[in-house]
Amino acid sequence: MSAYKKVKVSKGRNGWGGPLEFTPTDEKKYVISVTGGGIHPVAEKIAKLSGAEVVDAFKNPVDKNETLAAVIDCGGTARGGTYPKLRIPTINVKVMSPSGPLAKFITDDIFVSGVSVENIELVDEKTPYVELETEKSDYSEPGEEAAAPTADDQPETNSAQNAGFMGLINKIARVAGAFMNILYQAGRDTVDSIIKNIIPFMAFVATLIGIINYTGIGEILANVFVPLANNIGGLIILGVITALPFLSPLLAPGAVIGAIIGTLVGNEIANGNIEMSIALPALFAINAQVGTDFIPVGMALGEAKSETASVGAPAILFSRVVTGPAAVIIAYFMSFML
Amino acid sequence: MDFMIMIAEGFIGMFEAGAEVFMGYMTGIIPLLVTLITAVNAITKMIGEEKINGFIQKITKYAVLRYTLVPFIAVFFFTNPMCYTVGRFLPEKYKPAFYDSAVSFVHPITGLFPHANSAELFVWLGVATGYTAAGGSQAQLGLMFLLTGLIVILMRGLVTERISAYMFKKQGHEKILKEN
Numbered sequence: 001m002s003a004y005k006k007v008k009v010s011k012g013r014n015g016w017g018g019p020l021e022f023t024p025t026d027e028k029k030y031v032i033s034v035t036g037g038g039i040h041p042v043a044e045k046i047a048k049l050s051g052a053e054v055v056d057a058f059k060n061p062v063d064k065n066e067t068l069a070a071v072i073d074c075g076g077t078a079r080g081g082t083y084p085k086l087r088i089p090t091i092n093v094k095v096m097s098p099s100g101p102l103a104k105f106i107t108d109d110i111f112v113s114g115v116s117v118e119n120i121e122l123v124d125e126k127t128p129y130v131e132l133e134t135e136k137s138d139y140s141e142p143g144e145e146a147a148a149p150t151a152d153d154q155p156e157t158n159s160a161q162n163a164g165f166m167g168l169i170n171k172i173a174r175v176a177g178a179f180m181n182i183l184y185q186a187g188r189d190t191v192d193s194i195i196k197n198i199i200p201f202m203a204f205v206a207t208l209i210g211i212i213n214y215t216g217i218g219e220i221l222a223n224v225f226v227p228l229a230n231n232i233g234g235l236i237i238l239g240v241i242t243a244l245p246f247l248s249p250l251l252a253p254g255a256v257i258g259a260i261i262g263t264l265v266g267n268e269i270a271n272g273n274i275e276m277s278i279a280l281p282a283l284f285a286i287n288a289q290v291g292t293d294f295i296p297v298g299m300a301l302g303e304a305k306s307e308t309a310s311v312g313a314p315a316i317l318f319s320r321v322v323t324g325p326a327a328v329i330i331a332y333f334m335s336f337m338l
Numbered sequence: 339m340d341f342m343i344m345i346a347e348g349f350i351g352m353f354e355a356g357a358e359v360f361m362g363y364m365t366g367i368i369p370l371l372v373t374l375i376t377a378v379n380a381i382t383k384m385i386g387e388e389k390i391n392g393f394i395q396k397i398t399k400y401a402v403l404r405y406t407l408v409p410f411i412a413v414f415f416f417t418n419p420m421c422y423t424v425g426r427f428l429p430e431k432y433k434p435a436f437y438d439s440a441v442s443f444v445h446p447i448t449g450l451f452p453h454a455n456s457a458e459l460f461v462w463l464g465v466a467t468g469y470t471a472a473g474g475s476q477a478q479l480g481l482m483f484l485l486t487g488l489i490v491i492l493m494r495g496l497v498t499e500r501i502s503a504y505m506f507k508k509q510g511h512e513k514i515l516k517e518n
Contacts, residue, residue, distance in 0.1 A: 045478070082419060102419070158430075186379035190372055190453075196458040202363045205460055207427065210356020214348075255445070259460035266468025279469045280482055283445070284490065287461055291441030298441060302425020304433040307511050312434030315502035319438060324495050327490040334486040338478060 003051040006123040009091055013113020016097040024052035027231045029069040029187060032057040035073040041117050043071035043091050057296045061309035065298060074253055080094025082297045085108045091115050117126050205263055222273050229265055230274050232332050235285040238324045245317040248289035261286040280335040281328050288324030375453040382415050390415050395427050406488050407494025409440040418444040418455040430514045434502040439495035446487020449480025
C-alpha cells in the first residue's frame with residue numbers, strides 16, 4: 001500500500017520537544033492511543049492524515065516493532081519515558097517536559113508534548129522513509145565500571161612492589177576509590193531525583209495545603225470528607241469506587257489523585273478530625289487504582305505477547321474490584337497491630 | 339484603604355501558610371530522603387543487576403514468592419517503572435498477575451524505601467506527615483504499610499492469576515496456559 005503519507009507533529013502551547021516527522025510503513029503501521037477512555041482525537045487525526053491504523057492500546061495491545069507512534073496523556077513521568085526509551089515517537093497530549101526516572105530518554109527527537117489536533121500537519125514531500133532507528137539503549141551507568149576492579153592487574157606483576165606492603169596499599173586505595181565513586185554517583189542520582197521529582201511535588205502540595213488551611217476550604221472539605229474517611233465502612237466504599245474498572249484508569253495517572261486525597265486525609269489526621277487508626281486502611285482505600293493506567297506499558301516492559309496483554313488488562317481491572325476493597329479490610333485488621 | 343490592606347494581608351497570608359508547610363517538608367523530610375536514597379542507590383549499584391536477575395530467576399516458580407519476594411526485589415532494585423521488566427523471567431500466563439502484584443507494591447514500599455518510587459511519594463507522605471503530626475511514629479506506620487502491602491500483593495497476584503487463567507481459556511489461548 002502506497003497511501004502512506006508523512007506527517008509532522010509540533011509541540012502545542014507550553015509544550016516541549018519535537019517537531020516529530022514520521023511516515024507509516026507496512027511494518028510500522030499502527031498509531032497506538034494509550035490514553036484511557038477510548039481513542040484520542042490526536043491519535044485519530046495522525047492516523048487519518050498518514051494512512052496509518054489507529055488502535056486503542058488498552059483493548060488491542062500492539063507489538064512495539066509494529067508501532068509507528070504512541071499517543072499518551074501522561075502528566076506524570078512513568079509512561080512519558082517508557083515509549084521514548086523504546087525509541088517509539090511519543091506524542092503527549094498533556095504538557096510535560098523531561099523529568100522522572102526515565103528523563104534521560106525523553107529527547108526532542110522522539111518526544112513532543114502539549115499536542116492538540118491543530119499541531120498535526122501533512123508534509124508535502126516525496127521522501128517515503130524516515131529512519132525510525134530502534135537504538136538499543138545504553139544500560140551502563142557511569143559508576144559501574146569503577147565498581148568492578150578486576151583481579152587482572154597486569155602492570156603490578158611487573159612491579160617489584162607488588163608482593164609487598166605497597167601492593168596492599170595500592171589495592172586498598174583502588175577499592176576505596178571505587179567505593180567512593182559509587183557513593184558519589186549515588187548522591188548525584190539522589191539529588192537529581194529530589195530536584196526533578198520530589199521538590200516540585202512538595203511545592204505543589206505545600207501551596208495547596210496552605211490555601212486549604214488558610215481559607216477555610218479545609219473545614220468545608222473536612223465536613224464532606226471526614227464522614228466517609230473516618231470509618232472502615234466509608235473506606236471500603238472508597239476502595240470500591242477507586243477500583244471501578246471504568247474509573248480506575250482515569251484516576252491513576254501519576255498517582256496525583258491518590259496523593260491529593262492522601263494529603264487531605266493526613267491533614268485531617270493531624271487536625272484530629274480523623275482517627276490515627278484509619279491511616280493504614282486509608283493508604284489502601286485511596287490507591288486501589290494504582291497502575292491501572294499503565295497496564296499495556298507495564299506488560300510491554302515485561303516482554304508480554306500481545307495476546308497476554310489483551311487478557312491482562314481486563315483481568316487486572318476485574319481483579320481490582322475484588323482485591324481493592326479486600327486490601328482495605330486486610331489493612332484494617334493489620335492496623336490493630338499498630 | 340484598610341480594607342485593601344486586609345485583602346493584601348489575606349493574600350500573602352495564604353502563601354505564608356503554604357511556605358510554612360513547604361519549609362516543614364524541606365527540613366523534616368528532605369534530609370532523611372537524601373541520605374536514605376543515597377545509601378540505597380549505592381547498595382543497588384554495588385550488588386549489580388546481573389546478580390539480582392539471576393536470583394529472581396531461581397525463585398519465580400514458587401507462587402508465594404512470585405507475588406511477594408519477587409515484586410519486592412524488583413521494585414527495590416529496579417524501582418518504578420523499570421521493575422516491570424522483571425516480568426520477562428516469568429511464563430506468559432503469570433505476567434498479568436505479576437504486573438498487578440508489582441505495581442501494587444510501588445507505594446507500600448515507599449514507607450521505608452522512598453527511593454523505589456520517588457516521583458509518587460506523596461500518596462504515602464501525605465498520610466504519613468499527618469500521622470506524625472498527630473503523634474504517631476512514621477517508622478512504625480511505614481513498616482506496617484510495607485508488611486500489609488506484601489499480604490495485599492500476594493492476595494492480588496493469586497486472584498489475578500486465577501482470573502487471567504480463566505480468560506486465557508475462554509478466549510482460546512490455551513497454548514499460553516501450557517507454556518512454562
